Amino acid sequence: MPINGIALSSVxxxxxxxxxxxxxxxxxxxxxxxxxxxxxxxxxxxxxTSDISSGGIIGTSSGIANDAQKYVGHGYTYGGAxxxxxxxxxxxxxxxxxxxGHDAGRAIPGYAAGKYDGSVHGPPTGSWGVWPxxxxxxxxxxxxxxxxVWAGHMGIAISNTQMISALNSKEGTKxxxxxxxxxxxxxxxxxxK
Numbered sequence: 376m377p378i379n380g381i382a383l384s385s386v387x388x389x390x391x392x393x394x395x396x397x398x399x400x401x402x403x404x405x406x407x408x409x410x411x412x413x414x415x416x417x418x419x420x421x422x423x424t425s426d427i428s429s430g431g432i433i434g435t436s437s438g439i440a441n442d443a444q445k446y447v448g449h450g451y452t453y454g455g456a457x458x459x460x461x462x463x464x465x466x467x468x469x470x471x472x473x474x475x476g477h478d479a480g481r482a483i484p485g486y487a488a489g490k491y492d493g494s495v496h497g498p499p500t501g502s503w504g505v506w507p508x509x510x511x512x513x514x515x516x517x518x519x520x521x522x523x524v525w526a527g528h529m530g531i532a533i534s535n536t537q538m539i540s541a542l543n544s545k546e547g548t549k550x551x552x553x554x555x556x557x558x559x560x561x562x563x564x565x566x567x568k
Contacts, residue, residue, distance in 0.1 A: 411499050436520025436566070439481075440470065443474045443531045443539045449548040451541045465496075470499035470541040470548060474531060481567060482508055491525035508567035514533045518555075522565040525557030534566075 432443030452464035457473040464472060466500065476483040483491055484498035484506040491497055503509060504524045521532040530540030533550060540556070541548045 396434070406408070412472055414504055424425060435516060438520070439474060439567075440519035440531060440533045440539075442478045443470075444533060444550070445527050446470065446474070446548050447539065447550060449541070450546050451547045452495055453544075454488070456496045457566050459494050461493055463493075465541055467541045467547075468498065468500040468503065469493075469496045471529055472530060475567070484508070500524060500527065503529055503565070504562045509563075510568050511563045513564050514564055516562075516566075517564050518566075522563075522567075523553055524559070524562045524565060527558035530556070 380398055387421050389441060448465035449468060449470070454469075455464040456469055457463055457465050457477070461473055461477065472483055472491055473493055475481050476486055476497065477493055480489045482488040484502040486497065498506075509522065515535075517523070517532050517535045519533050523530050523532060523538055528540065530538035530551075530553070532538050533552065535551060537550055538547065538553050538556070539550045542551070542556070
């Protein structure tokens with residue numbers, strides 16, 4: 376049986392995305408690690424601790440959804456990190472990282488509870504879909520505070536039909552219907568464990 380080059384390439388790309396999420400590295404650093412066999416320099420930035428003295432929220436599902444909504448209108452930059460004060464532009468995954476990891480003080484992929492401080496982007500979208508701290512649920516079980524993960528986008532549910540996410544540089548962070556706003560099929564609906 377001949378090897379399907381497209382399938383093999385897809386598996387390789389997926390593996391690199393998952394590995395970058397697990398390690399907390401950006402995609403370029405991960406590709407460099409694969410090519411050179413050496414860990415990227417400066418990876419210690421992903422083990423920073425933080426002081427959640429900004430009055431974090433109760434880490435409940437409804438608390439996460441309510442907190443996320445206060446960021447409607449926040450700016451978007453692909454690959455952006457929120458910054459330690461949460462005022463810098465972010466993308467869809469760094470928005471979720473900020474709300475869940477910083478504001479709620481919950482664990483996120485690659486970070487223990489209360490350790491994400493926004494100084495770096497943090498885990499990318501792909502790592503959320505495979506993270507053991509996220510229980511996969513059915514679409515009809517979706518509730519406020521759950522996550523919707525596509526291959527290239529993610530959002531925080533505020534109801535079973537609406538979410539808030541950082542969309543693009545034109546629209547920023549906003550509330551939208553869940554249907555029709557991701558890239559391709561939904562990979563998972565997830566609930567924090």
